[in-house]
Amino acid sequence: MNIILLGAPGAGKGTQAERISANYNIPTISTGETLRAAVKNGTELGQRAKSYMDAGALVPDEVVIGIIKEFLSSEKCKNGFILDGFPRSIPQAEALDRTGVKIDMVLDIEVEDQKIIDRMSGRRVCPACGASHHIMYNPPKISGKCDKCGNDLVIRKDDAPETVKARLDSYHGITEPLKDYYAAKGLLTVVEGQDKVEDTSALVDAAMSRLK
Numbered sequence: 001m002n003i004i005l006l007g008a009p010g011a012g013k014g015t016q017a018e019r020i021s022a023n024y025n026i027p028t029i030s031t032g033e034t035l036r037a038a039v040k041n042g043t044e045l046g047q048r049a050k051s052y053m054d055a056g057a058l059v060p061d062e063v064v065i066g067i068i069k070e071f072l073s074s075e076k077c078k079n080g081f082i083l084d085g086f087p088r089s090i091p092q093a094e095a096l097d098r099t100g101v102k103i104d105m106v107l108d109i110e111v112e113d114q115k116i117i118d119r120m121s122g123r124r125v126c127p128a129c130g131a132s133h134h135i136m137y138n139p140p141k142i143s144g145k146c147d148k149c150g151n152d153l154v155i156r157k158d159d160a161p162e163t164v165k166a167r168l169d170s171y172h173g174i175t176e177p178l179k180d181y182y183a184a185k186g187l188l189t190v191v192e193g194q195d196k197v198e199d200t201s202a203l204v205d206a207a208m209s210r211l212k
């Protein structure tokens, strides 16, 4: 099963990607996570991406296209994959089409802007394993600690309010046209993101089971 997760920043793509990955035993890649790891490790890729990310802008298409091509060519993707955060522009989607990889479903998680702004202000992420919590909606069992690995949770640099605004602008301007792009191919499934993670999960699972 080859799945794309679409949605505004903070819509909960990462959480759903992890769940689908575990339930269906297929790998997922988050371009955002991959880029953050590269920045942290100071690699050439990270050095290229950092200024864009800190400003809440998209990194250049060719950078993320390279990441995705490498992932898709790996052996572990032969039974399917989930793309979390790619494509995020029409040129990226066209590059994906040119690889010849067939997509089964584009799952779009819809959340209105004001809710996204509220969510991001409470988001806490684990720098060690990438897990994401929210102080209100998805609190960790032990305050300030990652449920998965126990590491200290931190606020993502690009979750600062002014950066969130820039991310939403680039989402609406550059990424959102992908809804029409994939709807025209008959691949788009829309799920309304709910306040509770488990309610969104139920809708995502229902969409996934219709696919089989």
Ligand code: ADP
Pocket (backbone or CB within 6 Å): 008, 009, 010, 011, 030, 031, 032, 033, 035, 052, 053, 056, 057, 058, 059, 060, 061, 064, 084, 085, 086, 087, 088, 089, 092, 158, 167
């Ligand atoms: P979110 O979806 O919450 O905004 P991500 O972790 O997916 O966060 O992405 C973080 C940042 O990484 C983005 O703001 C952008 O700078 C960069 N990025 C991730 N995926 C892409 C992509 N497909 N194209 C361009 N930039 C990307």
Ligand code: ZN
Pocket (backbone or CB within 6 Å): 126, 127, 128, 129, 130, 131, 146, 147, 148, 149, 150, 151
């Ligand atoms: Zn962790």
